[in-house]
Amino acid sequence: MKKSPQTQLIHAPRLAPQYIETIQPPLYRASTIIFENTQKLFDRHWSDRYDYSYGTHGTPTTYTLADKIAQLEHGQYCLLAPSGLSAVNLVNSALLKSGDEVWVPDNIYGPSMAHARYLEKNFGVIVRIYNPLDCDSFQPSKQTKLLWLEAAGSVTLEFPDLVNLVKKAKQHQITTVLDNTWGAGLAFNAFDFSDEHLSVDISVHALTKYPSGGGDILMGSVVTQDHTLHLKLLHLHATQGISVSGDDCAQIQRSLAHMQLRYQQQSMTAQTILQWLKQQNKIQQVLHPSDSLSAGHEFWLEVCQDQQSAGLVSVIFQEQYTLEDIRRFCDALQLFKLGFSWGGPVSLVMLYDLKEMRNLEHPHLANGFLVRFCIGLESSEDLITDIKQALQVL
Structure with a gap:
């Protein structure tokens, strides 16, 4: 069948062999899928x-x-x-x-x-x-x-x-x-x-x-x-x-391919930051399943037998700090960016008022505003320095 140039551009007369072995598999983009018969x-x-x-x-x-x-x-x-x-x-x-x-x-x-x-x-x-x-x-x-x-x-x-x-x-x-x-x-x-x-x-x-x-x-x-x-x-x-x-x-x-490496790296960084945060007198409670003082620690030990954990750390500030104080703290952070989600290369921070989020009593949690740190792939030293300078606004 003789085809016009336009038709040939759609129905190519010659196709390169479709399958070779590569590191990443071929990408298929499709809405319509053609049936052989x-x-x-x-x-x-x-x-x-x-x-x-x-x-x-x-x-x-x-x-x-x-x-x-x-x-x-x-x-x-x-x-x-x-x-x-x-x-x-x-x-x-x-x-x-x-x-x-x-x-x-x-x-x-x-x-x-x-x-x-x-x-x-x-x-x-x-x-x-x-x-x-x-x-x-x-x-x-x-x-x-x-x-x-x-x-x-x-x-x-x-x-x-x-x-x-x-x-x-x-x-x-x-x-x-x-x-x-x-x-x-x-x-x-x-x-x-x-x-x-x-x-x-x-x-x-x-x-x-x-x-x-x-x-x-x-x-x-x-x-x-x-x-x-x-x-x-x-x-x-x-x-x-x-x-x-x-x-x-x-x-x-x-x-x-590198998900586990990132997970482990962010977990290790979170552990380092966790220990430093526990020493800060402007913070009254640090929340992380691996910490023996955190609620549910024994359940984490029971289930996570390799003692792995995600790179998330939450803190509750001393009760005298107002929402405006905590907002100034978050705005003063430079490496930690204000945003939802986690697991990416950039560290994130978000602030919460637990009184507006919970339906039941939670006696294991201190009173005060909560900030969640989502650890990225930056060095722990740089992230600690960032938190340290932001604490000065309090």
Whole structure:
């Protein structure tokens, strides 16, 4: 068939061989995927492990990253979502209906709580709040379908009584889902974290943080070991058109090779800064699961047997300092930039008023304004010098 120049530009008469071995796998960008023949078109099914039918379902690029995240988290199946919060929403929407009860820890990630409240207000889902340090505060009913866990908790970094909470949920046939962004699949194995080989049912991970590592990619994942549960999640994932960019997947794929090195480096820097912060008289409490004085330390030791931890450290200032004082402190920092998230090369800082964030009593926390430091890849000496000069404004 003779083709015009325009047609030849679209249907190239000659293609270079498509497969060579490279350090990074090929990047596939696709909405439309071409079927070889009608047999291939009709033989496919949405539940296939690799459903190459349309870009929203997946490409070799997205499936390669999903497989690697599943491997990282010691799971079998992984779904990718546009953000960590999108992954949270996928789990809630797939597993909860009107009249169902979901339990969330009092130190849950703020936007996760906001989504739970949205489901409560608009769809009749019942939201219950428990103290993650006290298994007895989790009192499931016949309506309870889902238990959310965070290890460690958002902002105040309490490590929960993970073993007993999961045991109790299993006794009542309740699905457990862990926000594993802090542990990142490295601090502990969410699918085998005790001598009794306890496992959560679902691990949600904001790949925006450590897997990305650059502070420039948004993505989330949902990992399971149970095929039936995976299909329930996959069906909603497909029908809602939840999808991610191939370019973003390639970027995260590239960063995974040095993820553990970054995690360990930021953890070591956090430990150094933690010890220095404990000596500062303008700070009354330092919060980090590895510190023996922090709530949940014994649970961290129980689960994180290699004693790994993320590079987050929170402090509560002496009570006499006002919000304006703490704002001046944050504004005086030079290396620490004011912003949300963590896991990137640049250290971040954020200030919080716990009175506006918690529903239950928290006697283990001092009164005062809280600042969370998210450690980047700068030297510990430079970061300490930065905090030291900023403290002078107080």
